Amino acid sequence: MQAYLAAVWAVVWKDLKIEGRTRQSISVMVMFSLVTIIMFNFALGTDLDAARGVATGLLWTTILLAAILGLNRSLALDRENQVFDALLIAPMPRTALYLGKVVSVTLFTLLLEAILVVLFTVFFNEPFYQLPVLLVLFLGTIGYIAVGVLITSMTIQARSREVLLPVLLLPASLPLVLPAAQAVAAYVTATGPDDPILASVRSAIFLVLAYDLLMVAVGLLTYHYVVES
Amino acid sequence: MIRLDGITKQYGLNPVLRGVDLQVKQGEFVTLVGPNGAGKSTLLRIVATLLRPTAGTVAVGGWKLPQQAENVRAHIGLVSHQPLLYRDLTAAENLAFFARAYRLENAQERVAAALQKVGLFARQRDPVGTFSRGMVQRLTIARATLHEPDVLLLDEPYTGLDQEATRLLDNLLLDEAQLGRTILMITHDLGHGLSLADRLVILWRGRIAREVKRAEITPAAVYDLYAEVTTR
Numbered sequence: 045m046q047a048y049l050a051a052v053w054a055v056v057w058k059d060l061k062i063e064g065r066t067r068q069s070i071s072v073m074v075m076f077s078l079v080t081i082i083m084f085n086f087a088l089g090t091d092l093d094a095a096r097g098v099a100t101g102l103l104w105t106t107i108l109l110a111a112i113l114g115l116n117r118s119l120a121l122d123r124e125n126q127v128f129d130a131l132l133i134a135p136m137p138r139t140a141l142y143l144g145k146v147v148s149v150t151l152f153t154l155l156l157e158a159i160l161v162v163l164f165t166v167f168f169n170e171p172f173y174q175l176p177v178l179l180v181l182f183l184g185t186i187g188y189i190a191v192g193v194l195i196t197s198m199t200i201q202a203r204s205r206e207v208l209l210p211v212l213l214l215p216a217s218l219p220l221v222l223p224a225a226q227a228v229a230a231y232v233t234a235t236g237p238d239d240p241i242l243a244s245v246r247s248a249i250f251l252v253l254a255y256d257l258l259m260v261a262v263g264l265l266t267y268h269y270v271v272e273s
Numbered sequence: 274m275i276r277l278d279g280i281t282k283q284y285g286l287n288p289v290l291r292g293v294d295l296q297v298k299q300g301e302f303v304t305l306v307g308p309n310g311a312g313k314s315t316l317l318r319i320v321a322t323l324l325r326p327t328a329g330t331v332a333v334g335g336w337k338l339p340q341q342a343e344n345v346r347a348h349i350g351l352v353s354h355q356p357l358l359y360r361d362l363t364a365a366e367n368l369a370f371f372a373r374a375y376r377l378e379n380a381q382e383r384v385a386a387a388l389q390k391v392g393l394f395a396r397q398r399d400p401v402g403t404f405s406r407g408m409v410q411r412l413t414i415a416r417a418t419l420h421e422p423d424v425l426l427l428d429e430p431y432t433g434l435d436q437e438a439t440r441l442l443d444n445l446l447l448d449e450a451q452l453g454r455t456i457l458m459i460t461h462d463l464g465h466g467l468s469l470a471d472r473l474v475i476l477w478r479g480r481i482a483r484e485v486k487r488a489e490i491t492p493a494a495v496y497d498l499y500a501e502v503t504t505r
Contacts, residue, residue, distance in 0.1 A: 047376055054373035062361045065400075121359070130357035130416065133321050134374040135347040272325075 051136040055144020056151075062121060063152065069117045073110040073156045078163075080106050085167050092169065099168040100229040103160060104221055107181075111153045111188060112210055115196045118149050123200055132271065142193060142267040146260070150189045157181050176231045180249065184224035187256040188217050194263045197270045220255040223248035274299040274424060274455040275320060280329035282315050282479075289315045291479040292329070299423070302456040304466035307476035308503055313459045316476065317428050320457065321351050334423055347375070349424045350417030354432035356409045357416065360402035364393050364412050367401060368419055375420040387415040391445060407438025414445050418454075425449055427458035431465065443469065463499055464492045475502050 088095040122128045199208040227248040275297040282290040318324040331338040372380035388394040391411040460466040
């Protein structure tokens with residue numbers, strides 16, 4: 045088990061080192077998110093109610109699309125110089141490669157989300173900084189990146205990978221995003237802990253958690269076939 | 274050390290390898306030559322556990338593929354014309370990463386020794402992206418031999434190297450051969466391939482067309498033999 049975790053950590057360490065040096069994934073994700081927020085802020089103008097109405101949806105849309113950029117960049121890095129071949133002939137379990145990648149891209153996305161929570165709180169004047177919201181974002185990110193790494197690994201060699209990835213990933217993540225967005229919206233708009241809007245949150249979080257477990261399991265079971273085919 | 278029996282590889286309806294039988298003894302240096310599309314890289318990728326044959330059996334060091342692939346992977350090193358290195362990591366970081374991937378003990382010492390061996394110790398803190406082609410290829414050898422594999426697989430390692438870099442790589446490969454490693458190398462340079470190897474194997478249209486030991490042929494005659502075999 046220790047050797048397995050060391051293999052996972054090796055992949056994470058390598059990705060963090062490269063990102064720390066190049067900042068290519070994070071900077072692209074943050075730039076994209078900033079442009080999206082500013083654009084929507086201008087489009088919605090001074091109508092604060094309208095802005096609040098779309099804030100949660102906009103937050104998730106920004107995260108989903110920015111994470112696609114991060115996924116593409118992070119997995120393309122392993123294909124440059126065919127370095128992925130060297131990973132495949134190393135005697136490390138394929139699942140450790142998969143988990144390492146999920147952890148590192150999740151960390152990049154969580155960093156982006158920390159920035160987004162501050163920006164959305166400022167721009168939309170809604171309390172996105174609450175702990176339950178952060179928890180839902182965290183859980184949603186795990187499931188999304190788990191399925192994202194799997195699909196990106198399938199599409200990364202394709203010539204039209206930039207098109208293929210969102211076309212496959214966004215529909216596949218709908219069962220995760222819908223309850224996650226619902227839960228975030230409920231927490232942000234609730235007037236207090238007894239607000240009836242929070243009644244549906246528990247089942248929404250349960251769905252997010254179930255999706256996370258299912259997708260991580262699917263990833264662990266199928267990654268081997270994806271990278272060797 | 275390497276044993277291939279009846280290896281066939283087909284992509285769709287297109288056969289790339291058609292029943293290849295090849296044995297490479299422990300400590301032997303074999304050069305595999307053939308025109309583009311003959312199936313050389315496919316054969317090497319099968320031995321490297323990166324591809325599965327359509328039919329036939331492969332064993333490396335007594336371990337069968339694909340059943341015992343993880344054992345095989347621990348005992349092979351691959352050098353390709355692509356560096357298989359992260360250009361944004363430094364030389365030392367690249368080797369440290371692969372030392373972790375191979376679960377090597379005394380990783381720091383091994384990395385330092387590997388860098389010394391290929392003459393890159395002084396450049397260990399420089400990103401690989403700043404290296405010349407020759408330096409990258411020397412670092413590639415360091416990466417591929419970091420875990421002291423029994424088998425070294427080389428896929429056109431001389432591509433893009435100048436004369437000085439070629440000479441340095443020759444010396445490194447001969448050192449590795451002296452250590453008793455089994456080496457299977459693909460190259461387009463017949464004379465060069467023969468000068469390093471114990472045996473030259475010509476692959477033609479997915480089959481082994483001819484095998485010749487270095488002692489049995491002169492460097493000049495090898496070109497005639499190659500032309501004769503590949504124009505049949």
